[in-house]
Every structure is written in C-alpha cells, then in structure tokens.
Amino acid sequence: MKNKLSYPVLILLIVSAQGVTAQGLKDFFANTDSFLKSTVTNGRVNYAEIKNNPETLFSLATAAKDIRVEKADASNYQAFWINTYNILVIKGIVKNYPLKSPLDVPGFFDKIKHDVGGEHITLNDIENKLLRANFPQEPRFHFVLVCAGLGCPPIINSAYVPSSLDAQLEKQTVTALNDNNFIRVINKKKVQVSQIFEWYTQDFKQNGASLVDFINTYRTEKIPVGTRVSYYPYDWTLNAVK
Numbered sequence: 507m508k509n510k511l512s513y514p515v516l517i518l519l520i521v522s523a524q525g526v527t528a529q530g531l532k533d534f535f536a537n538t539d540s541f542l543k544s545t546v547t548n549g550r551v552n553y554a555e556i557k558n559n560p561e562t563l564f565s566l567a568t569a570a571k572d573i574r575v576e577k578a579d580a581s582n583y584q585a586f587w588i589n590t591y592n593i594l595v596i597k598g599i600v601k602n603y604p605l606k607s608p609l610d611v612p613g614f615f616d617k618i619k620h621d622v623g624g625e626h627i628t629l630n631d632i633e634n635k636l637l638r639a640n641f642p643q644e645p646r647f648h649f650v651l652v653c654a655g656l657g658c659p660p661i662i663n664s665a666y667v668p669s670s671l672d673a674q675l676e677k678q679t680v681t682a683l684n685d686n687n688f689i690r691v692i693n694k695k696k697v698q699v700s701q702i703f704e705w706y707t708q709d710f711k712q713n714g715a716s717l718v719d720f721i722n723t724y725r726t727e728k729i730p731v732g733t734r735v736s737y738y739p740y741d742w743t744l745n746a747v748k
Contacts, residue, residue, distance in 0.1 A: 531582060534569050538589045539665035541566060549660025551596060552747040557603045566593050570622040577640050581668035584637065586623065588650050588666045591632045594620050595654050598629075599744070607742040608654040615653070629653075638709070645709040645720070646675040648702050649682045657700060657741035659688065683724040690738060697729055698738040 541562050545552050556563055570590045575583045598614055599605070608614045615629045627635070637647050652661040659682040666674050682688050690698040703710055703717055710720040717735060722728045 530569065530573050531575065531586060534566070534573060535585065535589065535665050535667050537562070537566055537569070538593060539667075541593075542661070542663045542665060545596075546661055546663035547747055549662075550745050550747045551599075551654070551661060553596070553599055553603045553744070554746070556596065556600050560600055563593070563597055563600060567597050567620075567622070570594075573622075574624050577636075580641070581671050584641065584644075584647075585666045585668045585671050587632055587636050588647070590622050591629060591651050592661060594622065594629060594632075595652060599654050605744065607744055609742050638706075642709075643712065644675075645706075645712070646679045648706060648709065649678040650675060652745070654745055655740065655742040656745050657702075657743075658745065659685075661745065680724045683721055684726055689721060689725070689729075691727075691729065694730060694733070696734050696736070698736050701737045701740045703735075704737045 545556055570586075570593065573586060575586045577583045595608070598611060598618065599608060602611050605611065611618070613628075617628065619626050619628055625631070625636075633647070633651055637644075637651075641647070649659045650662075650666060652658045659678060662674075662678065688700055692698060699717075699721070707717065710717050718729050718731065718733060
C-alpha cells in the first residue's frame, strides 16, 4: 500500500519549501551586493581581479540556478532577474578574459545558455522573454541591464533589491538620461542618443508619447520639441577597470 501524505503535512512541506526559497533569494541579494561592492568602481568591473579569485562569482551563479520566483511576485522577480543577468554577463566575461568586448565571444547574448531560476536560457531570453515580455510597461529595464560594454548605462556597485527596486530603476534612468555622454545634445535642433533607443523604440513610445517625451520625463534640461534625433554607434568596448 502506498503511503499518502496527510493534508496538514503537505501544507507544511509547501510552506517549508517556500521558506527555503525566500531565504535563498534573500541570501542571493545580500551576496550579490557584497560581490558588486568589492568588484565594481565608477561603473567599471575589475574583471582581472575576479579572474584571479572567481569563487564568489561562480557561487552566485550556482545559487541562482536553484532559486524560483513567480512573476506574480513582481518586485522579487524583477530584482532577481536583473541581478542574475548582470552576474551572468560578468561570469561570461571572466570565463573568456582577457578580451576587448563581449562580442569577441560568439553567441555571448543569443546562443550561450545558462541554467538559472529553473530555466535553460540565454541572456537575451532573460531580457526579452522574462523581463520585457512580462512587464511591457517598464522601459527602465534598459538602464539597469548591463551588457559589459561602455555603451551601456554603468553598472552600479550594489544589488537591486525588491524593497527599493522602483527607486533604483528611477535613479539609474535619471542618471543615464542626464549624462551628456549618453544623451548628446549637439545644438538646439539636434541631439544624438544611444542605439538602445533605436533597438527598443516601442518601449519608449508608449501611450502616444514620442521618444523625446520619454527622455524629457527624466531630464533636468529638457530637449526642445521638434529637435532632430539621431543615433550614435554603440560602444561595445569592455567596461573594465582601467
């Protein structure tokens, strides 16, 4: 005769599993924060130092493999996948370091798969299928997912955490859109912007807004309506500490 779990025991097991997952997620955020604080300076990553001592980085990637977060738990879900994306980018660079650009590694974003969060996915899958597709009204993801190139908004030296995620997304968006290297105002009639705005244009033109409308939402010095917008080439040079 097969043993059957009683209903109370089954509930206890489910609650216990949720507790383990919650603790693992909490530890993941804390350990990611410590790792980034020790390896990121002024938006650049010390890949050489990590290469010499990769244990913490690899343990973070291993921890991410076993964490499960439901998309209904939006703040935890988003924070987990943003951090995981950035950690996996760093891991991919470190495994192939030294190199000059992430594009030196064939399939870095769209072919190489990672076992994380119960998924077997690429970096592009994290960005486009798990984050953008599930939260189509959130364009600020583009300012916190860091692709290891200098053309990206800079990586911060702390983890994204659910309790302050909205404030962190807002801060990084404001920082990027007020950076003269990211939004290049040529004169009163011309402005050059990152190719991020070209590649993901519909993310920034929601509810009838124009690209300039979106940018001006976060800028202190507004771009005049009617300004001609063009795109400057993306800089894929590695964002390594000099």
